[in-house]
Amino acid sequence: MSTNKINCKRNQILRRGYTRREYYRKKGGKTTKVRSSIIAPGCITKRSRKQNLIILNNDDHFLSEYGYHNVENTPMDERHIALHKLIEHFIPIKGKHATYNYVIKALNARYILSRNTNPKVARIFKRDQRVISREYKHIKHMEKETNSRK
Numbered sequence: 001m002s003t004n005k006i007n008c009k010r011n012q013i014l015r016r017g018y019t020r021r022e023y024y025r026k027k028g029g030k031t032t033k034v035r036s037s038i039i040a041p042g043c044i045t046k047r048s049r050k051q052n053l054i055i056l057n058n059d060d061h062f063l064s065e066y067g068y069h070n071v072e073n074t075p076m077d078e079r080h081i082a083l084h085k086l087i088e089h090f091i092p093i094k095g096k097h098a099t100y101n102y103v104i105k106a107l108n109a110r111y112i113l114s115r116n117t118n119p120k121v122a123r124i125f126k127r128d129q130r131v132i133s134r135e136y137k138h139i140k141h142m143e144k145e146t147n148s149r150k
Contacts, residue, residue: 017041035091062086063106071124079128087132102135104129 044080067082090099107129
């Protein structure tokens with residue numbers, strides 16, 4: 001690489017120079033050798049990664065309000081009863097599908113936020129989320145069956 005400093009535009013980064021190896025290319029049954037070449041340093045467009053920000057809603061305190069807290073020390077049955085109390089509270093307000101989606105997303109958000117800091121608790125959130133997801137899938141299946149019989 002040369003000692004000249006290359007200034008790139010905004011939204012671009014400096015790509016290091018490198019040597020490309022030779023390779024063979026087939027085209028129309030004919031094989032052609034492509035010689036190795038030196039690729040000079042240059043500016044390329046920066047590829048941005050999508051930021052996955054998890055923002056908890058203002059309603060998220062309802063999980064603990066209905067008894068879903070201290071999940072590490074609470075038995076599974078008590079946690080599920082607390083989640084069902086929350087679901088029963090929200091069904092008249094949000095509707096059945098929106099309520100289940102809300103609870104599933106809230107549990108998944110807690111799983112994602114705690115998977116690196118406290119994996120044991122994160123697994124509990126994920127397990128509970130899967131239980132609620134299975135229950136929701138079963139409800140949707142039953143609704144579909146009853147609608148198809150009409």
